Amino acid sequence: xxxxxxxxxxxxxxxIRLGVMSILMVNEEISFNDxxxxxxxxxxxxxxxxxxxxENGFLKVHKGFIGRKTNTTYSITRPGEKAFNDHIAVLENMxxxxx
Amino acid sequence: MExxxxxxxxxxxxxxxxxxxxSRFISLSGLSGIxxxxxxxxxxxxxxxxxxxxxxxxxLLNRLASEEGLDLKRELYLIAAGTFTAAFILAFFFTWLxxxxxxxxxxxxxARRLMWSVAIPLIAGGFFLYQMIELKQYELIAPGCxxxxxxxxxNASRHTLxxxxxxxxxxxxxxxxxxxxxxYGLYFWAIGFGVFHxxxxxxxxxxxxxxx
Numbered sequence: 001x002x003x004x005x006x007x008x009x010x011x012x013x014x015x016i017r018l019g020v021m022s023i024l025m026v027n028e029e030i031s032f033n034d035x036x037x038x039x040x041x042x043x044x045x046x047x048x049x050x051x052x053x054x055e056n057g058f059l060k061v062h063k064g065f066i067g068r069k070t071n072t073t074y075s076i077t078r079p080g081e082k083a084f085n086d087h088i089a090v091l092e093n094m095x096x097x098x099x
Numbered sequence: 100m101e102x103x104x105x106x107x108x109x110x111x112x113x114x115x116x117x118x119x120x121x122s123r124f125i126s127l128s129g130l131s132g133i134x135x136x137x138x139x140x141x142x143x144x145x146x147x148x149x150x151x152x153x154x155x156x157x158x159l160l161n162r163l164a165s166e167e168g169l170d171l172k173r174e175l176y177l178i179a180a181g182t183f184t185a186a187f188i189l190a191f192f193f194t195w196l197x198x199x200x201x202x203x204x205x206x207x208x209x210a211r212r213l214m215w216s217v218a219i220p221l222i223a224g225g226f227f228l229y230q231m232i233e234l235k236q237y238e239l240i241a242p243g244c245x246x247x248x249x250x251x252x253x254n255a256s257r258h259t260l261x262x263x264x265x266x267x268x269x270x271x272x273x274x275x276x277x278x279x280x281x282x283y284g285l286y287f288w289a290i291g292f293g294v295f296h297x298x299x300x301x302x303x304x305x306x307x308x309x310x311x
Contacts, residue, residue, distance in 0.1 A: 018110070018114065019117050022117045023117060023118070026121060026122040027121060027122055034121075037207055038117065038121045088111070091107040092107075094107040
């Protein structure tokens with residue numbers, strides 16, 4: 001029998017990465033600062049995870065300006081959505097498996 | 100083993116919570132609704148003290164349109180402005196309290212979105228109704244307020260507690276009925292801005308805040 005745990009996405013083992021993906025699923029676009037506020041993490045910590053997610057092609061980065069301040073926003077990609085949904089499906093199956 | 104089995108459920112619950120927290124303004128307190136409703140009822144009561152013939156129906160409209168209505172109009176504006184300010188401050192206060200309790204910042208991207216979604220129908224409606232007053236078309240002001248307010252609530256419900264939607268539907272329905280019962284606007288305001296707010300606020304408080 002196939003172990004359902006194999007279906008879990010390794011990239012989402014980190015709670016912060018999973019948190020970022022959850023937020024991007026329900027927000028069309030969100031800024032770095034808003035992400036930081038919701039997740040309650042430090043700049044450096046969040047930045048590292050965002051780079052990882054970007055390299056995996058799960059999110060898109062948009063660099064913009066508000067006045068002179070940089071305003072970086074993030075949005076989810078199609079592969080990102082799929083990876084997230086698959087991950088959720090596995091979690092749900094694991095719960096059903098118990099019952 | 101037991102411990103491992105618990106994990107996926109917890110993770111899913113966390114995900115749900117974070118989705119909600121990042122996309123909806125959930126600090127809106129039921130007490131805000133109750134307070135706003137009480138302010139509205141007080142305002143309506145004060146107005147009835149000014150207008151003795153309000154029970155008859157549309158006598159108010161004729162008086163407002165006449166020359167002598169000017170002073171009365173000014174007084175009514177003052178009551179309206181006072182009622183709105185008091186309702187707004189109290190509503191803000193209880194929501195601020197709750198957001199502090201929940202440890203959620205009151206001003207973030209969700210609050211910003213919520214504000215815009217409320218503001219657009221209200222500003223457009225406010226401008227429209229103001230123009231109608233300028234043209235001395237008083238008949239549809241009361242139902243107009245209810246309808247635009249209802250639309251604002253329905254629009255805002257995407258960014259806050261989704262139950263707000265039903266309050267919005269009720270306000271719109273009440274406004275539409277009021278369209279067919281011109282002159283009884285004060286009754287409708289008492290129901291829409293007073294009674295409905297108090298009922299809505301009580302239900303929300305019972306549902307979400309009673310235990311916290």
